[in-house]
Amino acid sequence: MSRLFGTDGVRGLANGLLTAELALELAQAAAAVLGHQNVTDGRRPTAVIARDPRASGEFLGAAVGAGLASAGVDVYDAGVLPTPAAAYLIADLKADFGVMISASHNAAPDNGIKFFARGGQKLDDAVEDAIEAQLSKEKPRPLGGDVGRISRFADAEDRYIVHLLSTMPSRLDGLRVVIDCAHGAASGCSPQVFKDAGAEVLVIGGEPDGLNINDEVGSTHLDQLQKAVVGHGADFGIAHDGDADRCLAVDHLGNEVDGDQIMAILAVALHDAGTLKDEVLVATVMSNLGLKLAMSDAGIRVEETAVGDRYVLEAMRKGGYSLGGEQSGHLIFNEYATTGDGVLTGLQLAAQVAATGKPLAELAQRMTKLPQVLINVTDVDKTRVSSHDGLRDVVQAAEEQLGATGRVLLRPSGTEPLVRVMVEAAELSTAESVANDLASAVQTHLALA
Structure with a gap:
């Protein structure tokens, strides 16, 4: 069973x-x-x-x-x-x-x-x-x-809002923010806490009817938020998912700012404030290599975990680290929360925009995202990914080709008979070529009988 x-x-x-x-x-x-x-x-x-x-x-x-x-x-x-x-x-x-x-x-x-x-x-x-x-x-x-x-x-919602406001390093006066609540659990508290912090707030996806949650809105569907931010001339936008444990953002030009970029901004802010424990950021193996390179330049070490916020949490608890998260926008602030908190993340990101006076688009440039190609190879024996000698040789050759500015990850799916091939490189064409070669090798070496 x-x-x-x-x-x-x-x-x-x-x-x-x-x-x-x-x-x-x-x-x-x-x-x-x-x-x-x-x-x-x-x-x-x-x-x-x-x-x-x-x-x-x-x-x-x-x-x-x-x-x-x-x-x-x-x-x-x-x-x-x-x-x-x-x-x-x-x-x-x-x-x-x-x-x-x-x-x-x-x-x-x-x-x-x-x-x-x-x-x-x-x-x-x-x-x-x-x-x-x-x-x-x-x-x-x-x-x-x-x-x-x-x-x-x-008074449950009021207690939570008071807690969120207590974490703010600065107010948000003068900022215009669009919040996409995904017709979900944050539809009441997220707009309210941003208003209480001083921001001018415009809301989309904030009218849940029990059936429209995540329906073409929220962190997995950024199109509407991107249009709203540009259309309203907002400083930036925040997108939650249905239960608001994650946050993605959109800058004033309508560009996505993903969880890796948000982590880079907030890790550097904590580092500069002297509050980043042991100068460590916890992230998963799926985070973009650009995050690791940017953190290295900033004097911050990235501790990598398996995919899943529970593994990020385990590493943070073990080391007592301040900040960790995932590319998908699950960010965990050890001082303020025991799990990913999308509203808290949005507030902390907004506070950096307010405190620095810099637009989110500029702050997001603290890391350069390397081109990333992901291919799902189906109908293969995923249990042999790490043990097949021939495949290991192909991966080693690909890693040598990419050098320090590239990365290869072969990860078996936890729920399907497939292997995920992920390649990052300095150039998109290189990432595509290497990923296609690796996908072919996986299909050849791990084909089901």
């Missing part, structure tokens, strides 16, 4: 894989593992739940709340809020754990359930496995006054 938990909780088609029954049982299992097993002073455990605005979140949220309360957990229902807000509020309220109901950047028919431990920390694999194992065990069945109670967490 395959593992129920994926790389970011349990996710799937709502009412397909992810039913109300499963949501209730997962909540009861989490109540045992994250609640009762960790609470030894006789009190009832407490949990915060939040969701993004997709329609299925209404019944899934009700099922999760029912499951927790039926298992003897007191529930604080925060309603529609970003994932990082839920994580922050778990810590702020000193709750024992929390639940976020969201499928992030996926389309509206999907949904997901992810759990956070005390302090708003993401779970490691062992804890998720314990929750999954608990599904087949007897559930807690308190009676009478021992059942949990469900309360509306009325």
Whole structure:
């Protein structure tokens, strides 16, 4: 039987894989593992739940709340809020754990359930496995006054906004900003906090109806934001995804500023302020080589991890590092958050524009993105990528050809029978040529019988 938990909780088609029954049982299992097993002073455990605005979140949220309360957990229902807000509020309220109901950047028919431990920390694999194992065990069945109670967490959004404002190194007075909320969880709080920080705010993708989340808007669809920024003469634009744990940007000319460029801007700012722990930035192997070269020039070391914000988090916790993230716009600020926070990232980026007086387009030039070519090679035996001698020789030859200003990465997909071939080089034509040669070699050496 395959593992129920994926790389970011349990996710799937709502009412397909992810039913109300499963949501209730997962909540009861989490109540045992994250609640009762960790609470030894006789009190009832407490949990915060939040969701993004997709329609299925209404019944899934009700099922999760029912499951927790039926298992003897007191529930604080925060309603529609970003994932990082839920994580922050778990810590702020000193709750024992929390639940976020969201499928992030996926389309509206999907949904997901992810759990956070005390302090708003993401779970490691062992804890998720314990929750999954608990599904087949007897559930807690308190009676009478021992059942949990469900309360509306009325000031949840206000607490989160106050927290975000407290992180600001400078106000945003005089800036005109377009914010694309992806018709998602940040539709209320992101425009509000930017206004409170002094910016003039224009909003697109800010009218969620439960079905339009991520629909041609947000960080995976920047076209509308690019048009809006240029059309309104804005200084820049900020794009969130459905649960607002990521942020991409658009400069005043309509050019995309991706997560690597945002990391470069903010890492240099922390370095100059003397607050970048050990002069280290944590990024994944998929970050553009241009980021690593730019950071080296700035006196900053890039520590690389596997792809996924959980691996970035692990490295940051281990080293106590200040900043880390992914090209997709998941940025983690160790001082202020326990997970990627797109609203926080947007604010910190805007603060740099305000403090320096430089346009975002100029700040983004702190790194030069090398041309990157990505080819998916299908119908191959992905398990042999790292062990095939012939393929290893081809990769070595490609790396020698590219030298210090190029890079090769062969990565098996985690969910499909394919291998991702990524090549970066100083010239696009070189990257394309090397990538095509490598893709052909992968197809030849790893072809399925």
